[in-house]
Amino acid sequence: MDLSIDPKLEDFRADVRAFFANDFPKDILAKTRKGASLTTDEVRKSESALGKKGWLAAAWPKEHGGPGWSLEEQYIFDEELERAGVPTVTPMGVIYVGPIIYTFGTDKQKERWLPGIREGREGWCQGYSEPDSGSDLASLQFSAVRERDEYILNGTKIWTSAAQHADWIFCLARTDNSGKKQEGISFIIAEMNRPGITVTPIITIDGKHALNQVHFDNVRVPADYLIGEEGKGWTYSQYLLGHERTSYARIGGKRKQLRHLREIASHVPTGGNRRLIDEPDFARKLSDADLAVDALEMTVLRVLSAVKDGGAPGKEASIVKVLATSAAQQITTLYLDAAGLNGNRQFDDSVTPDWLSKDASANFAAPGLSLYYGTRAQSIYGGTNEIQRNIIAKRVLGL
Template sequence: MHLKFAPETETFRAHVRAWFETEFPKDIIAKYKAGEALTTADVRRSEMALGANGWLATAWPKEYGGPGWGIEEQYVFDEELERAGVPTVTPMGVIYVGPVLYTFGSDAQKARWLPGIRDGSVGWAQGYSEPGAGSDLASLEFSAVLKDGVYTLNGHKIWTSAAQHADWIFLLARTSRGEKKQEGISFICCPLDAPGVTVKPIISIDGAHALNEVLFEDVTVPEDCRIGEAGKGWTYSQYLLGFERTSYARIGGKRAMLRHVRGLASALPEGANERLIDDAGFAARLTQAEIAVDGLEMTVFRILSAQVSGGSVGDASSTVKILATETHQFITQLLLEAAGPFVGHRAPSAGSGPRDVASYLGGRAQSIYGGTNEIQKNIIARKVLGL
């Protein structure tokens, strides 16, 4: 299956590809392709390079500083970014909190926070999960007590991605209690250098530092750090989660991984008598993975069409979350199988070795974070299928 874009979209693709080849910092691409950890300075420089060209907040409406692109242009841009080997944009600012801000925030809050998100100069983290509130996020106990126009924050957030690179964190906090546990939750922003905030690294199974614990002890922020109405944070979080779950698709990255798998499988390892691609079983599973990516791509286009009117992608984004994470895990299983015969020998394509193993190990968590796939199936059953 092959998508055909309009000639003007292909012209746009050529422009984007040329910019990445000639203008984007080559040292950052080299470091990222080699699987090396990016420093905060690397992340900021990468995203500010996109921001300086107006290409960081690519899905934002033009009235808030976005490029005003249609869905096809956004999609092609993401494909070319991944094709070029540019680091994935940290989603917490431009994809998650940005749309919440320009949809529900005050004019003062938009003026305060949107420019730094849009140009990449200010990093954000997301404070949702807690030790006792992961998939059952509405059970959170993180507290925000309001007195004399100031919130005092206390609690413990965990699995906080990119907090080591961030300047601000947006979080869900319980500001009151209602009949339902989803009631009384507010959406609050806090600077990560505020007194009483402690960020502790969590080193994952692949040896990477992507996750953190963030502890708050009597941290104070002014009331105008709350986005929208008090007690409406759950509503805003559900709006945000639609964008989060759709962002997992990363079609371009998955196609690049498939090309890498096929390259390994089509080569003849030293001392071997046959190529893995000649094994009928492996070849069939590789084809199955390619079909799965095609199917995911069609699903993304169908669901993202909801954004044409400027609305949320809604509960149907759970479909993308399930398909994207399971497809990624399937591809990385094939990747390890294809890379195995090259252990101790030079692989035929760049990116083999530790980075392949890291992709596999890191991908195990994809069906857990952002709401487990089991939870997503319940959402689809109840809210999409009406069961």
């Protein structure tokens, strides 16, 4: 296993860094740094900027319109994107459904959907979870009934990220109830503006609109919106989930947050001449978070090394998912710790403490609290960490 990055790739890193510093939309960066949510038009603007550069579908092979980068180049690109504060690419198109379409779809389907995905012109969302299925995805009851040259879709999907921005949704749908529950599931696509589709927002504890419930009432779609073979949707979903779970790592973003926390802690006073960075308990938690990100990075590089040698993200992706979500929660809890100490101090209205004027410290509390709330859900979505630990125990450790 080779965990090193070729020094020759530093020129590539410099090119990526220069693009984000000079050519990426500044208004999008400014809004993201404030922790504000993007509108649908702003999401399209952000992703189209990458698409015009040919960098949105960073992991796609050249034959399908991707840049054809090596795994090392993809890794560097992800690091620099996170470091620059670029909004996280909506994964449902380029990471989830795109590889399913170019791997299992027909030539006609590839021609229809791949250009819009890789250019950032069309947004996608994922219809997997259902209100009554819990963690047992295979128990889904969302139905697709074939009627001549159409499928009729009925049911409800929940926790659907970015549905309010999406033009298309890809769904796991039950097309057969006669055999094992995994065998009767198919992979079907639909436009979000089809008659019979209703999107209900789910507002999270931080006041943001990221999640939705999507209702289907006799929604008709062409039969050729079925991807691959009928009844093979479960197989396709497992292929997709391996990519989804490795995409959670976001090493560059986590290291950027740790640097930010060190700057904050170097300015926030805790009494006398002491700063937060000098408090043993906080310093220990910060070091623990550093180690967690180091462990995550080593694990991601191990998975990438396996893929480079001809493998694919499989059961080991569950390890990445658990480590990534745990590290994210460790880091964002430190924002909460710093904000709590900040809020406990009282100042004379006529005096502004010097440390409040520091860029690293000013206005960090609200975005930090939003990050804290957001990462509470990371150990649930994409397959709960409890389920991932069962997978690790059974399929990795053989218990």
